[in-house]
Amino acid sequence: GAGVSxxxxxxxxxxxxxxxxxxxxxxxxxxxxxxxxxxxxxxEFLIYFQGNSAPDKSGLPSDxxxxxxxxxxxxxxxxxxxxxxxxxxxxxxxxxxGRAGMNEQFFGPGTRLTVL
Amino acid sequence: GDSVTQMEGPVTLSEEACLTINCTYTxxxxxxxxxxxxxxxxxxxxxxxxTKADDKGSNKGFEATYRxxxxxxxxxxxxxxxxxxxxxxxxxSGSGGGADGLTFGKxxxxxxxx
Numbered sequence: 001g002a003g004v005s006x007x008x009x010x011x012x013x014x015x016x017x018x019x020x021x022x023x024x025x026x027x028x029x030x031x032x033x034x035x036x037x038x039x040x041x042x043x044e045f046l047i048y049f050q051g052n053s054a055p056d057k058s059g060l061p062s063d064x065x066x067x068x069x070x071x072x073x074x075x076x077x078x079x080x081x082x083x084x085x086x087x088x089x090x091x092x093x094x095x096x097x098g099r100a101g102m103n104e105q106f107f108g109p110g111t112r113l114t115v116l
Numbered sequence: 117g118d119s120v121t122q123m124e125g126p127v128t129l130s131e132e133a134c135l136t137i138n139c140t141y142t143x144x145x146x147x148x149x150x151x152x153x154x155x156x157x158x159x160x161x162x163x164x165x166x167t168k169a170d171d172k173g174s175n176k177g178f179e180a181t182y183r184x185x186x187x188x189x190x191x192x193x194x195x196x197x198x199x200x201x202x203x204x205x206x207x208x209s210g211s212g213g214g215a216d217g218l219t220f221g222k223x224x225x226x227x228x229x230x
Contacts, residue, residue: 033217043205045217059217091160105218107152107160 002026004108006092012114013082021077021111025094032075033095033105034067038088046090049075082115089113118143122206122221129196130229137191137224139180139206147208149173149182149189150218154203163191163204201228 005024013019025032034046045059049069060066064082069075079086089112093105122139129135141147151163151173164173169184178193189206206221 035217035220042222043207043218043220045219048217056217093160104162104165109159 004092004094004106006090006108006111008111009109010112010114012116014116015084016081018078018080019082019113021079021090021113023075023077023092023094023108025073025075025092026106027073029094029096029106030072031095031097031103031105032069033093034075034077035091035093036061036088037091037110041088043091046077079113082113084115087113087115118147118208118219120206120208120219120221122204123224124222126225126227128227128229131198132195133228135191135193135196135200135226137204137206137226139189139191139221141187141189141206141208143187143208143219149180150207150209151178151180151189151191152205152207152220154205154223156202160205196226196228198228198230201226 004026007022011019030051032049036044036046047054047060047067048056051072052069064080067077089110091110092108095103095105097103119142148167150165152160153163154160164175166173166182169182172179172181178191180189180191182189203223203225205223207218
């Protein structure tokens, strides 16, 4: 079956522009996670959804970052007024429940964001 | 907060050598522990996991044992292959028992030479 997909695979934008990154989780997976992978910081947890709600937004680095999920499926991560330090690979993962310790998270290929 | 520390490498070994990648963690409560692997040009994938103390996770010849007394989850393999070249990430789940994201180490780049 299809895995987690993300689009676009690459995004180059100018400083100050807004960007939207999309994640399509595995069908039927109720939990969805966003992470950021950068050279300096490694892999950082950003936000988690259970269904359409986000009980844990603790990892969002600033108020320029927001995310939503509709229909318990597709999720969009939005970065407003992008800065050069936002350049990273943004990874999405999904799992069959929200118990991170109980169920494997399946990762998408990521979106590489470059802010010029 | 929770944290994971692992050797960053790169670690370069010859084929058929023994491998150990150290991983230690700091967490309150009782986390689950994971090793994820990222092969060149591919996405992250789960290699093995252990959900409670003294559990041993194993897959593809790799093993790791959850040691609560030393807060460690070292990855081992008796004889590595060129195809094992990848970046390996140690991670833990939230120790509070609720649903949350994974906390990752910074990754260890492993290079196996023929």
